[in-house]
Amino acid sequence: MNIATGNQVLTVLGMMSGTSLDGVDAAILRTDGEGVAEPGARLFQPYDRQEREVLRAALAAAPLAAADIPPPAFAAAAAVVDAAHLRAIEALLDQARLARREIDLVGFHGQTVFHAPERRITIQLGDGEALARAAGIDVVWDFRSADIAAGGQGAPLVPAYHRALAVAAGLEPPLALVNIGGVANITWIGKDGELIAFDTGPGNALIDDLVAARAGMRMDEDGRLAAAGHVDDAALARLLAESFFEKRPPKSLDRNDFSIEPVAGLGLEDAAATLAAFTAEALARAARHLPRPPRRWIVCGGGARNPVILRQLAARVPAPATVETAGDHGWREEFVEAEAFAYLAARSLRGLPLTFPGTTGVEKPVLGGRLAMARPGEGARSASA
Numbered sequence: 001m002n003i004a005t006g007n008q009v010l011t012v013l014g015m016m017s018g019t020s021l022d023g024v025d026a027a028i029l030r031t032d033g034e035g036v037a038e039p040g041a042r043l044f045q046p047y048d049r050q051e052r053e054v055l056r057a058a059l060a061a062a063p064l065a066a067a068d069i070p071p072p073a074f075a076a077a078a079a080v081v082d083a084a085h086l087r088a089i090e091a092l093l094d095q096a097r098l099a100r101r102e103i104d105l106v107g108f109h110g111q112t113v114f115h116a117p118e119r120r121i122t123i124q125l126g127d128g129e130a131l132a133r134a135a136g137i138d139v140v141w142d143f144r145s146a147d148i149a150a151g152g153q154g155a156p157l158v159p160a161y162h163r164a165l166a167v168a169a170g171l172e173p174p175l176a177l178v179n180i181g182g183v184a185n186i187t188w189i190g191k192d193g194e195l196i197a198f199d200t201g202p203g204n205a206l207i208d209d210l211v212a213a214r215a216g217m218r219m220d221e222d223g224r225l226a227a228a229g230h231v232d233d234a235a236l237a238r239l240l241a242e243s244f245f246e247k248r249p250p251k252s253l254d255r256n257d258f259s260i261e262p263v264a265g266l267g268l269e270d271a272a273a274t275l276a277a278f279t280a281e282a283l284a285r286a287a288r289h290l291p292r293p294p295r296r297w298i299v300c301g302g303g304a305r306n307p308v309i310l311r312q313l314a315a316r317v318p319a320p321a322t323v324e325t326a327g328d329h330g331w332r333e334e335f336v337e338a339e340a341f342a343y344l345a346a347r348s349l350r351g352l353p354l355t356f357p358g359t360t361g362v363e364k365p366v367l368g369g370r371l372a373m374a375r376p377g378e379g380a381r382s383a384s385a
Contacts, residue, residue, distance in 0.1 A: 007032035007350075010031060010346050011040070012028070012029050012106070012342035012345050013027070013089060013106045014028075014107040014340065014341035016338045017109065019182025019255040020203075020204060021052050022047065023044055023084065024045040024084050027332065027339045028040030028042065028098075029342035029343060031343050033343060033344075033347035033352050034352070035168070041095055042335045043092050045087055046218075052212075054073075054077050055113075058074055058076070058111075058113045074125060077125050078127065081125045082126055089135050090135075104137075105137070105139070106138070106140070107139075107143075107346075109143060110125055110141065111126060113125055114254060115252065115254040124142070128140070128370065132372040138371060138372065138373055140345035140348045140371055141369065141372060143368050144368070146368040147355045147362060147368055150363070151362060152366060153251065154360060155252035156197050156252065157340070157368075160354065160356075162340075163187070163195060166189050171296070171329075173189050174189065174295060175188075175295055175296050175297075178298065178313075179299075179300045180204060180299060180301040180304065182202075182205035183199050183201075183202060184199065184200045185197060186283065188290045190292070196249065197358065200285070201244070201245065201258070201278070201283070202278060204279075204302050207219070207220050207306075210260050210268070214268050214271075223276065223306040225268060226272040226275070226306070229270040229272055231270075232271075235266060236278060250359070250361030252360075276309045283313055284316035287317065287318065293318055294321055296324055297322070297323045298328070299325050300334075301334065301336065301337065302334055304325045310323060310325070344369065353367055354368040
């Protein structure tokens with residue numbers, strides 16, 4: 001996509017850990033916050049087993065935060081998040097053979113542990129100011145709070161970047177870009193760049209929780225367990241009975257808004273297959289809330305690597321729409337969210353809005369993000385420094 005003449009192009013390192021507990025996705029993007037000049041190096045920095053246990057403890061304790069009492073588990077989890085993101089920065093710079101001064105900005109989302117927009121609460125663990133000092137690079141962080149304060153859902157945040165990708169690829173509207181992370185969300189792009197976006201239901205989180213509890217596995221890699229199982233229609237109906245699916249957008253979810261309890265009586269493979277079908281059916285039902293059916297559904301995120309979810313979605317979307325992956329368009333499907341937070345960091349620095357009435361339900365476009373300086377008091381570092 002062409003960068004607007006006169007706009008400063010930044011080299012931004014974006015990072016996302018979000019609602020999954022896999023680890024940190026990190027990616028470099030050159031952008032002015034409107035167009036995308038080019039993607040750069042990327043890597044995945046996994047959490048180890050002990051780190052995931054610390055983060056799971058924070059998730060379990062998160063409801064206490066609603067009473068403004070930070071649980072002790074938060075401090076330990078925040079330390080894990082900060083250390084893992086610093087390691088990701090260092091590893092990516094080493095891989096790309098870049099000096100820190102060659103990165104203008106870091107977009108740091110942090111680890112979501114609690115999200116309740118109806119109570120005006122969203123919690124992402126991670127200290128952007130500490131990360132900026134440790135990394136020696138300015139950091140934009142705290143992306144969701146301004147939207148929540150303005151009455152929005154605080155999610156999803158990636159639609160602006162989804163639109164930039166679609167415009168750059170010359171894709172004809174209407175189309176849907178689907179992100180399947182811990183939670184799944186959809187971005188509908190209409191004529192003249194109209195955006196509608198919302199969370200659709202679970203993504204990978206329930207499947208991850210299932211295989212962690214029963215098999216000590218991090219994920220159902222390549223959907224192998226689900227492929228070996230059969231969908232239990234009764235359990236699927238119980239999962240889909242939630243009123244959330246009939247609620248009109250704007251709407252967003254916490255990672256723990258759904259439970260694996262309805263598949264508790266199934267074997268591991270059948271439970272995985274049923275949860276994969278749940279993710280796909282929830283996505284397909286999102287079409288009920290769109291102005292026009294998408295011509296194509298393009299899947300990003302870790303779910304794009306689960307062929308069972310993809311097949312289930314393709315069987316459920318109305319013909320003649322097609323289901324494709326981000327990789328089919330040359331995009332880095334597992335790093336779209338990390339790139340998105342690089343893009344949003346650049347937008348934040350330029351004073352451009354991150355969220356819109358059609359994406360989070362705010363009354364007017366909202367700015368977002370906080371800038372943490374690597375060297376406070378010295379003023380903003382230029383892109384050419």
